[in-house]
Amino acid sequence: MTPVEIDVQRPKGDEGGGRRHPNTCPECRSHYREDELRHALRVCAQCGHHFSVGAYERIEQLTDPGSFVEVGGDLRSVDPLAFVDLRPYTDRLLDAELATGLGDSMVAGQGRIVGRPTALAVMDFAFMGGSMGSVMGERFCLAADLAIEQGMPLIAVTASGGARMQENILALMQMAKTVGAVDDLREHGIPYISVLTHPTTGGVIASFAALGDVVIAEPGALLSFAGPRVVEQTTGEKTSADFGRAESNLRLGQLDSVVPRRALRSELAKLLMLFSPAEEEPTGDHAPPPPPSERAGLGPAERVRNLLRLRGRRG
Amino acid sequence: MTPVEIDVQRPKGDEGGGRRHPNTCPECRSHYREDELRHALRVCAQCGHHFSVGAYERIEQLTDPGSFVEVGGDLRSVDPLAFVDLRPYTDRLLDAELATGLGDSMVAGQGRIVGRPTALAVMDFAFMGGSMGSVMGERFCLAADLAIEQGMPLIAVTASGGARMQENILALMQMAKTVGAVDDLREHGIPYISVLTHPTTGGVIASFAALGDVVIAEPGALLSFAGPRVVEQTTGEKTSADFGRAESNLRLGQLDSVVPRRALRSELAKLLMLFSPAEEEPTGDHAPPPPPSERAGLGPAERVRNLLRLRGRRG
Amino acid sequence: MVRVTDEVRRLRRRFQERAEESHIWEAVQLARHADRPYTLDYAERLFSDAFELRGDRAFNDDEALITLLARYHGQTVVAIGHQKGRDLSERTRRMFGMPHPEGYRKAIRAVDLAQRFGYPILTFVDTPGAYPGVNAEERGQAGMIARSILAFCQATVPVVATIIGEGGSGGALAIAVGDKVLMQENSIYSVISPEGCAAILWKDSGQAKKAAYAFRPTARACLDLGVIDRIVEEPHGGAHTDPAAAATFLDEALRQALSDAEQIPAAERRAARRAKFRQMGVWGVVDDGSTEAV
Amino acid sequence: MVRVTDEVRRLRRRFQERAEESHIWEAVQLARHADRPYTLDYAERLFSDAFELRGDRAFNDDEALITLLARYHGQTVVAIGHQKGRDLSERTRRMFGMPHPEGYRKAIRAVDLAQRFGYPILTFVDTPGAYPGVNAEERGQAGMIARSILAFCQATVPVVATIIGEGGSGGALAIAVGDKVLMQENSIYSVISPEGCAAILWKDSGQAKKAAYAFRPTARACLDLGVIDRIVEEPHGGAHTDPAAAATFLDEALRQALSDAEQIPAAERRAARRAKFRQMGVWGVVDDGSTEAV
């Protein structure tokens, strides 16, 4: 658990405390084997609860097999402020990379969805609570660059507790930097679709995530600037159970649609078609999502190699 | 009284009924001689109530003496629909012109305010409830044309019960036509200041009147799309005493400022200065409003001549 | 002494001759028929794919006005329309097609999207009017209608507006400023409802039929007055008798109107649309020489 | 194996050396001083004339954020600033300078006005952050902050932003994307308040001083990190000791910054501003050859 999470995590169904197994549904307590949960797109078969999805697994769920190519995978956060709270930031970074196999909280690149090329910027909550620092901001911009260079849409999938405090003002500036990338997309007439997943809060929802030409969300996702705990502690107001949830946001005019994960790929394919030029009629078949397989792009072997290097350095 | 008024007039202080003299304050019952009320800009010295001001008198209050030149004064409403309700539209038009000396519910032209040239489009509630028909729409456009041609701002002063039903769809189209004129101003970078006076409702507030780069209102003015009576009759909701009033509109974000009539000229002069180019520093003295005098532009003799012609035609 | 044109005289004669034509009240009734096809009924038949754009990004999602990103004959368009409900629950949810300011704010957002991507805009007008409630007023109903009209004026993409049912007042016009404006045969378009007009001018809303005869909210009158460009045929008996046929007639008219609107160069479209509405209106000129009576 | 630049190493060394400098906490206290000049205090001294633009044209007039049309050295500018209150009543009315979405919507309206008339924009940043209440959230706080940032990105007129007190989080950044960004000597700028940071990372908001030392919300750190362009001098002891002198220092800095921003051709300004913020951030690159530790 990263510090950022205490802002955004509202216990769901297990207020009694106690660590639940990550594959146990917090809503209905159903338990799943890793392979069956993965095969089910991490949606509870019993109650429809949407579990968190890692960035590479999300890319697998959405893109055509083998089509994803990563950019900016070699970027790593450093620690310009020499920041130490209860632990040094550099230790936290190393732990996060070792635990998740990710270089930061976002994976950027390009791929195809039902045959249509698209740039992708996919966040991973497991990496320091999906917090936004310099590397995440740069990776988002690289994805936007790809979209502009190749004239294809950008799809962002977010999951974040907000800006990364350990980079302080530089983290804050990523809000301006990523919105600048959205401005760049707009100036070039490039479609931008934002997909918000649980949770997307703080500096991420208050910057690029809110600015999709189309904004869709997964069911039940917490989407707010301040988390419910901050609201209650700061203002003394009570928050209702549906505070900031995707369904509330839809009702309150902040979203175009709440799309269950099973329908996400086909909905994105439809949008890519709608955003495609008039001459080009849809050609791809509306195939079901590809079965889980090795993640595309940067291979696992290479990922492990990078990890070992980092570990070696610190050891 | 014109039919439109029943939509917008909320009795103020005299619910008991009975016609009050037009120079008797509806709020505090103070009574004024015509010359003293006119000299006081038709503001009650006792309670500050703002009486209605006719279009030419308003122009006198605001512009430098002798500076106003009218355009479109020769346009007159006709009756393409051959509209008859309880009385023919043509009779209503004739009566309105005879009673007010106005050719329609708006006077357009150009003048100077504390030395700064400006186009003006000033409405008169006395002419068929300030209703908007084809002539009003065209006059507003002529004022906008003047502003664009001479690169000066446009100031509109509104007072209207809404669109003129007797011209039905053509009256409705004046909303599009006048907003088109605002679009023209925007495309040419011409400042547009909207001054809303009691009452400004219906099609006028839902078109050009709402679209000033700066929108100011006189105290107590009723400014709403639907009048309180329509709201109550249609929805069964109760309206509060401050429903639609200028002060409510300010609180609700619809206005930049509520300006008492005595300060209106100097506030407009300040805005004309602020909207003037950087090179040009203010030169005019901030003199008090000129004393009431003969209205500028089209002389009274000419006005009466026109009236006689119209009367002659019908007799 | 007020000089009027031959055109005005022609209009007056025409309308005086047609004073009692039965079609006026029939159109009012058909335009409001409970089974009349609504925006979504046409969207289903006209568009091969559609994605509903929801929400005003400020306050709520007003279901009285819907906006779609849709594919129309292989081309992406933005569709904006009022939407009435069929059953009581849907009618309540959609406020009988009467938008709050949030609906118009959503329309403005859709116009902005169309503008940024160069998508043509098709609008479907079908409302008794903007909702006249206290909350709607407090959230700036008038100003938002004005801003919606302005957004349509500012758009440089092709805009085709069609009155498909009730074109009621500013709430209708807010999304009806198009390069081409069409009206279905039995739709109506007016500055106020016949009932509202009767209540004010006759002091009796029961005189709605009389008001309708007087102010002529029909497609034919609108065409005569130069307010619309074309009347779109409906199946005999009205669009509700055969929605598929009504959609086919509409489709043909929309394709033609869209094609015509696309002929206008984008750089001139904004000025051309403004000029189109600028010429709407009829007036006389005070003139010494003339002896012509109105 | 993560290759870092000399610049990063320099920054780390500099910050490690300055670990306990007393100025950090002093700046936090001065930035929040009850007598510190606020936006309107500077507006009175800097502008020869001003007209307050009020209201978001949608919901209300948020007095935590003010917008002005003003004359600055003979040139019309649009000023946008947070505004705290002096006494309890004004503080409550102005929500301690914490805007709701309506405040940012008003800011966007002011940017639009500036843009249409080519007026430069001066912003004055002084907020603990956007208001974190249920109503603010329900009316789209996050989205409106994002749209405000976007509006500042899109503007092609010169924009100069100055942090004059507390530059707190996204609520500050929403109006702080400028061609030139200045900070007064004793102002602070950070992603979260020291108290908020302490509550989360130290699990104890009482550790705010410790948090401030760690994350360095000072003008000097912001300048070192390339986030601001210039530090604006204050009178000895802080701006509140001599507001007139503080305004004079600010005036000189604003004139210079505005003049610099005006040198950028309008056609390039949007891209240049984007590029300025694009380069903000520090990272390393995974590299086989390097043996450099972070």
Ligand SMILES: [Zn+2]
């Ligand atoms: Zn479950």
Ligand SMILES: [Zn+2]
């Ligand atoms: Zn009085």
